[in-house]
Amino acid sequence: MDPARSVSPRIRAVGLTLLLAGVxxxxxxxxxxxxxxxxxxxxxxxxxxxxxxxxxxxxxxxPIVESxxxxxxxxxxxxxxxxxxxxxxxxxxxxxxFGNPLAEPGVVGVSSGAALGAATAIVLGASVLGGxxxxxxxxxxxxxxxxLVYVVSRAGGRxxxxxxxxxxxxxxxxxxxxxxxxLFVADTASREQIVFWQLGxxxxxxxxxxxxxxxxxxxxxIAAILxxxxxxxLALGERNARHLGVNVERLRLVSIVLVALLTGxxxxxxxxxxxxxxxxxxxxxxxxxxAHRGLIIASAVxxxxxxxxxxxxxxxxxxxxxxxxxxxxxxxxxxxxxxxLWRQRRRSGxxx
Numbered sequence: 001m002d003p004a005r006s007v008s009p010r011i012r013a014v015g016l017t018l019l020l021a022g023v024x025x026x027x028x029x030x031x032x033x034x035x036x037x038x039x040x041x042x043x044x045x046x047x048x049x050x051x052x053x054x055x056x057x058x059x060x061x062x063p064i065v066e067s068x069x070x071x072x073x074x075x076x077x078x079x080x081x082x083x084x085x086x087x088x089x090x091x092x093x094x095x096x097x098f099g100n101p102l103a104e105p106g107v108v109g110v111s112s113g114a115a116l117g118a119a120t121a122i123v124l125g126a127s128v129l130g131g132x133x134x135x136x137x138x139x140x141x142x143x144x145x146x147x148l149v150y151v152v153s154r155a156g157g158r159x160x161x162x163x164x165x166x167x168x169x170x171x172x173x174x175x176x177x178x179x180x181x182x183l184f185v186a187d188t189a190s191r192e193q194i195v196f197w198q199l200g201x202x203x204x205x206x207x208x209x210x211x212x213x214x215x216x217x218x219x220x221x222i223a224a225i226l227x228x229x230x231x232x233x234l235a236l237g238e239r240n241a242r243h244l245g246v247n248v249e250r251l252r253l254v255s256i257v258l259v260a261l262l263t264g265x266x267x268x269x270x271x272x273x274x275x276x277x278x279x280x281x282x283x284x285x286x287x288x289x290x291a292h293r294g295l296i297i298a299s300a301v302x303x304x305x306x307x308x309x310x311x312x313x314x315x316x317x318x319x320x321x322x323x324x325x326x327x328x329x330x331x332x333x334x335x336x337x338x339x340x341l342w343r344q345r346r347r348s349g350x351x352x
Contacts, residue, residue, distance in 0.1 A: 013294030016287055020301040024081065027308035031077050034312060037068050044069065079205035079213060080311045081304035083266040084276055086217040088303025089224050090262040091277020092296050094146075096231040097255045098153070100164055101282055102340060105263040106274030106333075108153075108164060109171025110145045114260075114267035116175045117141025119182045119194045135212055139264030145171050146256045146263075200271035200326020202311055209269045216265040221300050223258055227251065228293035235290060273326045275333020276303055282340070 032044045039060070046058025047069050060066050087105065094103040094110075105111045121137035153167040179198065183191055230251050233241045238248050266273070280302045281295060288294050307325070310332075314323040 009289040009291055010294065013288040013291070013298055016284065017294075017298045017301055020298060020305050023305040024301060024308065027305055027312065028077055028081075031080075031308055031312050032069065032073050034316060035068070035073065037065065039065055039069065075205040075207050075210050076202055076311065077308060078210050079202045079270065080307040082210065082213045082217045083202065083270050083273065084280075084303035084305070084307030085221060085300040086213070086262040086266045086303070087273060087276040088280040088299040088306075089221050089277075089296055090259045090266075092281035092292070092299045093224050093227070093231070093255050093262075094259050094277065095281060096234065096292060097252050097259075098150075098164065099235070101285075102164060102278070102337075102344070104275065104278035105142070105259065106272060106276075107278060107337065108145075108149045108168035109175060110142050110149070110259065110263045111267050111272045111274060112172045112175035112179075113145025114138040114142035114264045115198065115272050116178045116182070117264070118268050119179050119186075122190045122193055123182050123186050132212060135216070135265050135268040138268035139260055141175075142264035142267065143257065143260035145175070146260050150252070150256055198272060198326075199324035200273040200329070201314075201322075201324050202270050202307070203322060205269065213265050213269060216261055220258055220262040220265075221296070223254075224296045225293060227255065227258075228291075228296055231255075231292040232290075235292075271324075271326060273307070273329050275329050275337065276306060278340075279333050279336050280306055282336075 029041055029044065033039045033041055042058040043060040043065055046056050047060055047066060049056050050059045051070075060069075090110075091104045094105065094108075095101055097103075105114075115138070117137040117140050118134050120141070121134045148171055149164070149167050153164045179194065183194055186194060230241075230246050233244050233246050234248065234251060236244075241248055241251075281299045284298045284302055285295055288298060306329075310325055310328050314325050314328055317323060
């Protein structure tokens, strides 16, 4: 017997979550000390302790160090954690309601729908309402895209792989055409801001934006955890779930709104960051099994860890330049997506 499989799924889930939490802590420290301005780990710790009223000899004496930490690096780190968690949980929930491991906000067009909504908000002037205005439009775009995917790709109570992917291609194409039109009619300042959404980046994150993502993201993750037991029952099949007292259509509708909320609030402030919701839940499911409570919690921590480390790489891979984080996650997720397609085809003896 495989020793790893002899351990109960709950223990594996707790162990993996703690391991990922350690990775998150390490990623936070590395991100805080790495940059054009050298900052020591003790200065980071001292600055955090000072913020809670515990002044120590570790606290930085240079005001530039303090400003860099609190106005540049800390908001960026927190944004990476929150967005990574939101996208990973959105992917896990989406895979549950579609019953398909290839469902992911970026792949099936939900992220593009949110980006189109955000771009429209900028051009229409909704951005004058602040981050909340853009977030609302991004949510509406993500919600419409998710509903379209659900309605078009599902037939006979299941989602075909090819239909899901073709639906995603169509929605992505439509959203990209919409973004191109918005770029055409936008002024120069708005055009530069919209291009940002297409590349994906957490640079320049503000505390006001972090607060919005935190409020929606934390509430969304908690809601997903509360739905976990019903998602487990749904995995047994719609008929079995109904016999066990699950209102399947209500569960799917609530889950669709939840996916749109998590994806919309992430895209509203960071742009399109693809494949986080595909790679993270899939790998975690392979390690701890399909039970959704542990899967969602570990995915939230793992998604945050992935984006914090990915953002660190974007700042350090090329000297004097910063790569878009969306490009880096696509370089990681693209080959993984092809692997999943290849494995799915081998299992079915052809395209499903």
